[in-house]
Amino acid sequence: MPILKNGAVIDDPWIVIADDQPLLVSRPIIVSLARWIAGREILQRRNGLVGVRLRSDELAEDIAADLDHLSLVAIEFPAIGDGRGYTTGRLLRERYGFSGELRAVGPLVRDVFLFLHRCGFDAIEARDAVEAAAWPQAVGAITVAYQNAADHGAPRLRRRDYSPAAAVEHNGRS
Amino acid sequence: MYLYDAIDQSLVDQRVEQFRDQVGRRLTGALSEDEFKPLRLMNGLYLQLHAYMLRVAIPYGTLSSNQMRKLAHIADAYDKGYGHFTTRQNLQYNWPTLEQTPDILAELATVQMHAMQTSGNCIRNVTADQYAGVAADEVADPRIVAEVIRQWSTLHPEFSFLPRKFKLAITGSVRDRAAVRVHDIGIVIKRNDEGEIGYQVIVGGGLGRTPVIGVNLREFLPERHLLSYLEAILRVYNQAGRRDNKYKARIKILVRETGTAEFIRLVEAEWEQIRDSAVELPRGEYERIAAFFAPPAYEILSRNDGGFARHRLEDRDFASWARTNVAPHKQPGYAIANITLKPEGGIPGDATSQQMDAMASLADRFSFSEIRVTHEQNLVLPHVRQADLHGLWQTLKRYDLAAPNLGLISDIIACPGMDYCSLATARSIPLAQDISKHFADLERQHHIGELKLKISGCINACGHHHVGHIGILGVDKRGEEYYQITLGGSADEAPSIGKIIGPAIPYDKVVDAIETLTETYLAIRVGDERFVDTVRRAGLDPFKQALYADP
Numbered sequence: 047m048p049i050l051k052n053g054a055v056i057d058d059p060w061i062v063i064a065d066d067q068p069l070l071v072s073r074p075i076i077v078s079l080a081r082w083i084a085g086r087e088i089l090q091r092r093n094g095l096v097g098v099r100l101r102s103d104e105l106a107e108d109i110a111a112d113l114d115h116l117s118l119v120a121i122e123f124p125a126i127g128d129g130r131g132y133t134t135g136r137l138l139r140e141r142y143g144f145s146g147e148l149r150a151v152g153p154l155v156r157d158v159f160l161f162l163h164r165c166g167f168d169a170i171e172a173r174d175a176v177e178a179a180a181w182p183q184a185v186g187a188i189t190v191a192y193q194n195a196a197d198h199g200a201p202r203l204r205r206r207d208y209s210p211a212a213a214v215e216h217n218g219r220s
Numbered sequence: 221m222y223l224y225d226a227i228d229q230s231l232v233d234q235r236v237e238q239f240r241d242q243v244g245r246r247l248t249g250a251l252s253e254d255e256f257k258p259l260r261l262m263n264g265l266y267l268q269l270h271a272y273m274l275r276v277a278i279p280y281g282t283l284s285s286n287q288m289r290k291l292a293h294i295a296d297a298y299d300k301g302y303g304h305f306t307t308r309q310n311l312q313y314n315w316p317t318l319e320q321t322p323d324i325l326a327e328l329a330t331v332q333m334h335a336m337q338t339s340g341n342c343i344r345n346v347t348a349d350q351y352a353g354v355a356a357d358e359v360a361d362p363r364i365v366a367e368v369i370r371q372w373s374t375l376h377p378e379f380s381f382l383p384r385k386f387k388l389a390i391t392g393s394v395r396d397r398a399a400v401r402v403h404d405i406g407i408v409i410k411r412n413d414e415g416e417i418g419y420q421v422i423v424g425g426g427l428g429r430t431p432v433i434g435v436n437l438r439e440f441l442p443e444r445h446l447l448s449y450l451e452a453i454l455r456v457y458n459q460a461g462r463r464d465n466k467y468k469a470r471i472k473i474l475v476r477e478t479g480t481a482e483f484i485r486l487v488e489a490e491w492e493q494i495r496d497s498a499v500e501l502p503r504g505e506y507e508r509i510a511a512f513f514a515p516p517a518y519e520i521l522s523r524n525d526g527g528f529a530r531h532r533l534e535d536r537d538f539a540s541w542a543r544t545n546v547a548p549h550k551q552p553g554y555a556i557a558n559i560t561l562k563p564e565g566g567i568p569g570d571a572t573s574q575q576m577d578a579m580a581s582l583a584d585r586f587s588f589s590e591i592r593v594t595h596e597q598n599l600v601l602p603h604v605r606q607a608d609l610h611g612l613w614q615t616l617k618r619y620d621l622a623a624p625n626l627g628l629i630s631d632i633i634a635c636p637g638m639d640y641c642s643l644a645t646a647r648s649i650p651l652a653q654d655i656s657k658h659f660a661d662l663e664r665q666h667h668i669g670e671l672k673l674k675i676s677g678c679i680n681a682c683g684h685h686h687v688g689h690i691g692i693l694g695v696d697k698r699g700e701e702y703y704q705i706t707l708g709g710s711a712d713e714a715p716s717i718g719k720i721i722g723p724a725i726p727y728d729k730v731v732d733a734i735e736t737l738t739e740t741y742l743a744i745r746v747g748d749e750r751f752v753d754t755v756r757r758a759g760l761d762p763f764k765q766a767l768y769a770d771p
Contacts, residue, residue, distance in 0.1 A: 105459060126255065127258055127341060127381050128381065128463060129341075129378075129380060129382060129458060130459055132378045132380075132381070133378055133459050134459075136378055141493065155251070157242065157259055161377040161378075162377075164377035165377050165378055183241075187238040187241075188231060188375060189230065189234065190230050190234075192231075192371040192375070192376075193372050193376055193377075193499075194498045194499055195378060
């Protein structure tokens with residue numbers, strides 16, 4: 047399935063390693079949280095980037111202490127209605143300051159891209175090429191927002207601005 | 221009333237086009253029904269027994285006359301000439317087509333309305349006291365907070381796919397007309413000894429299969445922390461709420477399974493992390509919103525209008541309507557006029573387009589162009605001069621809108637039931653109509669006094685039967701409609717869940733049973749006890765005996 051990174055389809059350099067597969071030398075790999083916890087020392091010594099994949103019931107605090115060693119955190123969205131990962135994403139970005147790749151693992155349709163983007167995800171596993179190609183319309187569908195999230199300051203979205211500079215404009219509004 | 225600015229309007233306009241695109245993809249098959257379902261639900265579109273149903277949001281039950289006219293127009297142009305006001309203060313159209321839904325939403329957007337978050341597992345359209353801003357007993361106007369919450373919760377990126385639906389209700393009065401203790405979150409606005417405004421926060425109330433009265437999370441949350449505190453509650457719920465069983469997914473189950481003390485600890489711990497952060501509403505924004513709810517330009521009038529008193533003396537029918545349907549207003553010389561949508565033998569909550577247009581005109585003439593919807597499926601003209609009440613009533617009569625029965629036994633709440641709903645196991649509407657006809661004698665209704673009768677057509681309890689003084693729940697017994705009766709429920713500031721009186725009874729015995737229950741009450745009531753007071757004092761036994769003793 048196509049991976050969108052910052053809105054563009056990329057050749058995914060990351061390889062998902064199942065719990066019973068051997069680790070690959072010097073390739074970027076994604077392992078489960080259980081594998082990471084069990085083999086943390088080996089994985090840290092290994093040459094090559096490491097990412098961890100969280101199930102939707104695994105939480106940000108389960109991985110928070112290890113974020114310095116990780117270049118990617120992938121969060122599973124097993125169904126459109128399972129929204130736990132939105133909170134996990136926001137907490138990783140806003141509370142724990144994670145700055146690596148935050149990937150939403152689907153398959154995901156365009157209708158949730160904007161929510162994911164606003165919760166701090168910069169990579170998305172789209173359902174297919176058609177959904178991936180819809181990124182610009184999907185993220186541009188709603189250009190205003192009422193609440194802060196992990197994207198505050200993003201140019202396309204804005205919450206009402208109460209900075210002194212904006213006061214003049216707002217006072218002029220009835 | 222709150223008026224949209226360019227930001228609000230853009231959001232609603234863009235949402236219409238986003239939904240138009242989603243409907244288009246469904247129609248071409250690019251979206252499967254499974255994929256489309258959560259998307260249409262987030263925009264108020266259900267698939268019912270016979271057709272789609274569109275639920276239009278009426279935030280905290282406040283409507284302008286122009287908005288009401290638009291609702292009437294949509295009923296004529298896209299539906300069958302009527303709409304149904306609901307217990308969430310919303311309006312439902314029962315016969316729209318999928319293809320036309322985006323056009324309906326575009327029409328709504330022209331009058332600053334939408335259907336966002338009237339269904340789906342998200343933060344639902346917020347409800348409030350229908351007497352907000354005008355009640356004589358009010359501490360503070362709940363509409364300001366309600367609008368703040370409407371905005372904060374709209375398309376919230378983190379909380380759009382919760383374990384289950386999430387409903388908030390707000391009151392600013394000691395008298396609870398918004399049933400805040402049976403909501404996922406209930407808010408009571410309070411003033412402390414220093415005169416500061418704050419919020420009592422109640423969580424985990426609800427009806428449905430597992431009726432629960434909410435527990436207090438906070439006795440007094442300072443005003444400025446509202447959004448961070450709500451965000452903390454929602455965040456705990458989003459991550460910890462059960463997703464394995466939809467019947468155990470509401471926050472009330474999480475509170476129960478976690479334990480109240482531990483749940484409070486979790487919320488407070490999360491809140492400590494985000495209080496005073498960018499989540500909080502800027503003071504300037506609070507004030508900007510509050511300014512929209514300034515009182516209208518009332519005339520200076522004497523407290524009691526002589527003409528109003530005279531009309532009541534001279535016209536018995538008017539006096540009867542005024543007695544039940546008029547409530548005291550905080551402004552001298554004004555009154556709150558209730559329009560019950562419960563005519564004799566009618567369908568609770570239904571209004572025709574003609575009636576909607578008539579009420580819009582009356583609101584323009586008599587009520588500063590404002591209308592409210594109540595959770596008991598009635599409407600309110602919130603600012604009527606006492607001197608105008610008689611003229612208002614005469615016009616209401618012409619449109620069959622002057623039923624003088626607010627709070628009486630024929631002022632029934634009923635869900636749509638099996639006439640429309642795909643979840644229902646029994647009919648609600650015909651039963652409500654039969655009870656209404658049986659108790660048509662107004663003198664008798666007054667003799668019985670306040671009696672809240674609520675009917676649900678299935679265990680999901682949309683008709684709030686658990687909190688009816690008399691509750692009626694439709695069940696299916698081997699393919700036959702049976703009805704289980706509960707007594708002693710209440711959704712006000714002294715809430716209680718009704719108790720089942722005995723085995724369910726068949727459809728054609730229900731009216732007789734209600735007759736027996738009211739007769740029993742009249743025989744044993746003491747002084748001016750209401751029905752519910754008698755049940756609380758005497759217990760179920762006398763009613764049980766009367767209903768089940770004779771074979």
